[in-house]
Amino acid sequence: MNDTARKILAPTLFIVAILAFWEWAVWYNDLPDFRMASPSDLIPRYVQFWDLFLIKSWETLWRTVVGLALAVVVGTLFGMIMGFSRFAREGLYPILVGFNAIPKATVVPIVALMFVGQHDFNTVLIAFMISFFPIAVSVSIGLSTLEPEYRDILRSLGASQATIFWKIALPKTLPEFFGAMKVAVTLAFIGTNLMEIVSPHGRGLGDLFDSGRISADYPLMFAVLFALAALGILLFYVVVFLERIFAGWAERSPG
Amino acid sequence: MQTDPSHYMIELREVTHAYKTKAGPLPVLDNFSLRVPENSFCAVVGPSGCGKSTLTRLVSGLMKPNEGQVWLHNKLVTSPRPTVGMAFQNPVLLEWRTILQNILLPLEIVKSPMSKAQATERAHHLLDLVGLTGFAEKRPSELSGGMRQRASLCRSIIHKPDVLILDEPFGALDAFTREDLWCTMHDLRAQEPFTCLLITHDLRESVFLADQVVVMSGRPAHAQHVLEVDIPPKRTLEDLYAPKAVEMLATLRHQIQVAQGRAAEDDAPAPAPSPKPARSRPIPGAMQ
Numbered sequence: 001m002n003d004t005a006r007k008i009l010a011p012t013l014f015i016v017a018i019l020a021f022w023e024w025a026v027w028y029n030d031l032p033d034f035r036m037a038s039p040s041d042l043i044p045r046y047v048q049f050w051d052l053f054l055i056k057s058w059e060t061l062w063r064t065v066v067g068l069a070l071a072v073v074v075g076t077l078f079g080m081i082m083g084f085s086r087f088a089r090e091g092l093y094p095i096l097v098g099f100n101a102i103p104k105a106t107v108v109p110i111v112a113l114m115f116v117g118q119h120d121f122n123t124v125l126i127a128f129m130i131s132f133f134p135i136a137v138s139v140s141i142g143l144s145t146l147e148p149e150y151r152d153i154l155r156s157l158g159a160s161q162a163t164i165f166w167k168i169a170l171p172k173t174l175p176e177f178f179g180a181m182k183v184a185v186t187l188a189f190i191g192t193n194l195m196e197i198v199s200p201h202g203r204g205l206g207d208l209f210d211s212g213r214i215s216a217d218y219p220l221m222f223a224v225l226f227a228l229a230a231l232g233i234l235l236f237y238v239v240v241f242l243e244r245i246f247a248g249w250a251e252r253s254p255g
Numbered sequence: 256m257q258t259d260p261s262h263y264m265i266e267l268r269e270v271t272h273a274y275k276t277k278a279g280p281l282p283v284l285d286n287f288s289l290r291v292p293e294n295s296f297c298a299v300v301g302p303s304g305c306g307k308s309t310l311t312r313l314v315s316g317l318m319k320p321n322e323g324q325v326w327l328h329n330k331l332v333t334s335p336r337p338t339v340g341m342a343f344q345n346p347v348l349l350e351w352r353t354i355l356q357n358i359l360l361p362l363e364i365v366k367s368p369m370s371k372a373q374a375t376e377r378a379h380h381l382l383d384l385v386g387l388t389g390f391a392e393k394r395p396s397e398l399s400g401g402m403r404q405r406a407s408l409c410r411s412i413i414h415k416p417d418v419l420i421l422d423e424p425f426g427a428l429d430a431f432t433r434e435d436l437w438c439t440m441h442d443l444r445a446q447e448p449f450t451c452l453l454i455t456h457d458l459r460e461s462v463f464l465a466d467q468v469v470v471m472s473g474r475p476a477h478a479q480h481v482l483e484v485d486i487p488p489k490r491t492l493e494d495l496y497a498p499k500a501v502e503m504l505a506t507l508r509h510q511i512q513v514a515q516g517r518a519a520e521d522d523a524p525a526p527a528p529s530p531k532p533a534r535s536r537p538i539p540g541a542m543q
Binding site: 157163167174250 | 347
C-alpha cells in the first residue's frame with residue numbers, strides 16, 4: 001500500500017468501523033435516542049439544519065482562530081521574556097501556573113459580567129486565556145534550554161542578541177512551539193464552547209447544542225458534537241500543515 | 256605588566272581567572288601565559304576540569320579575564336572578534352539549514368569582501384577539501400557524526416579567520432574518524448594557513464597536529480610545560496610511531512601525571528625507547 005493511500009484509507013476505515021459499532025450497539029441494546037442517539041439519527045438533523053450548522057460552525061471557528069492567534073502572540077511574548085530572563089521566569093511562573101489552574105468555566109460568568117454584551121470579544125478572550133499557557137511554557141523552555149554552543153558560534157563572531165534570536169533561538173524553538181500549538185488548538189475550542197454554553201448568547205455551535213437541549217432534541221446535541229469534532233480535526237491539521245512547512249526539518253524520516 | 260603590543264598571533268599574558276560560585280570564587284587560571292606565532296598550531300592538553308574550555312572562551316573574547324591580558328593579532332581582546340573561527344566538540348549545525356547554508360552562516364554576521372557567489376564557491380571548495388563533495392544540499396540530520404564535524408570545520412574557516420579555536424572538536428568521534436580528520440586538518444592548513452589553538456585531551460592528537468604542545472597544570476592552571484614538536488610538515492600517522500614521537504608522548508604523559516599530582520616534576524618520565532629526552536623549552540613568562 002502506498003503512503004498517501006494509507007494515510008487516507010486508514011482513518012476512513014477506523015471511522016467507518018467505529019460508527020458501525022456504535023450503530024450496532026444502540027440497535028442491539030434498543031436504546032431510545034434520549035439515552036444514546038445512533039449515527040443514523042444524526043443525518044436527518046444535518047439535512048434539516050444544514051444552514052444553521054454552517055453559520056454556527058463559522059461563528060465558532062473564527063472566534064476560536066482569533067483567540068488562538070492572540071494566544072500565539074501573547075504566549076510567544078511571555079515565553080520570550082521567561083526564556084531570556086531568569087528573573088522574569090522565576091517571577092512569572094507561579095503566577096502563570098496559578099492562572100492556568102483556575103477552571104475557565106468559573107471565569108466565564110465573570111468575563112460575561114465584566115464586558116456585558118461584548119459576546120464575540122468575551123468568547124475570544126476565553127479561548128485565548130485557556131490556550132496561551134502551553135505556548136508560553138513551551139517557548140520559554142525552548143529558549144532557556146538552548147545549548148550555549150549554539151549562542152557561542154554566533155557570539156564569538158560578534159553577533160548581537162537580536163541576531164542570535166532570529167537566526168538560532170527562534171527557529172530552534174519551532175518544533176516545541178508547534179507541539180504546544182497542537183494542544184492549544186483543542187484547548188481554544190473548549191474555551192469558545194465554554195463561553196457559548198455557560199453564557200448563552202445565541203452564537204456558535206454551543207448555541208445549537210443548547211437549543212437541542214432545551215427542545216429535547218437529543219440527536220441534535222450529538223450532531224453538534226460531531227460538527228465540533230470535525231472543526232477540531234480541521235484546525236489541528238492546519239497546524240500540522242504549518243508545522244510541516246516551518247519545522248519540517250525536525251521530522252526524521254522513519255528507518 | 257607589559258603593555259606593548261604583542262608580536263604573536265595569540266598571546267596570553269599572566270592571565271588569572273576565577274568563576275564566581277556559591278561557595279566563593281573558584282580559581283581556574285593562575286598566571287597563565289601562552290604565545291602562538293602566526294600560522295603556527297598550538298595544542299593545549301591538561302587533566303580534565305583544568306580550565307581548558309575557559310581558555311577558549313577567553314581567547315575568543317566571549318569572557319574577559321579577571322587579570323592579565325589576551326592579545327590577538329596585535330590587538331588587546333576585549334570583546335568577540337569576527338576574525339576568529341570556532342569549532343566545538345558538539346558540531347552545533349543548525350538542523351533547519353542545509354549544509355551549505357550552515358557553512359555560510361558566519362558570513363551573515365561578519366562583513367566580508369567576498370560576494371555571495373564567491374562565498375558559495377569557497378564553501379564548495381572547502382567541502383571538497385574535507386571530503387564532503389556533493390553534500391552541500393543535505394541536511395545535518397542526514398550526515399554521520401564525523402561528517403557533521405567536517406562541515407563544522409568548514410563553517411569555522413569560511414570567513415577566513417586569522418585565528419581558529421578548536422575546543423576538542425574530535426573528542427566525540429571514533430578512533431578511525433578521528434585520525435581521518437587529523438589528516439584533513441593538515442590538508443586544510445596546507446591549503447590556507449591559519450593560526451590554531453586546539454584544546455584536546457588526546458596526546459597523540461596534540462603531537463600529530465601541533466607545532467607546540469602546552470601542558471596545563473591542575474586547577475588553578477598555569478602553563479606547566481611546553482613541548483616543541485619538531486616533526487617536519489607533511490606528517491603521516493606513521494610518524495606517531497617513530498621513536499621521536501614516542502618519546503614526546505612519554506614526556507607529555509609524564510607531565511600530565513605531574514599535573515594530576517600523581518608524579519613529581521623531577522621524576523624521570525616513563526621509560527622511552529630512546530634515552531635522548533624530547534626537546535622541550537621552558538614555559539613562556541617564566542623566562543622574564
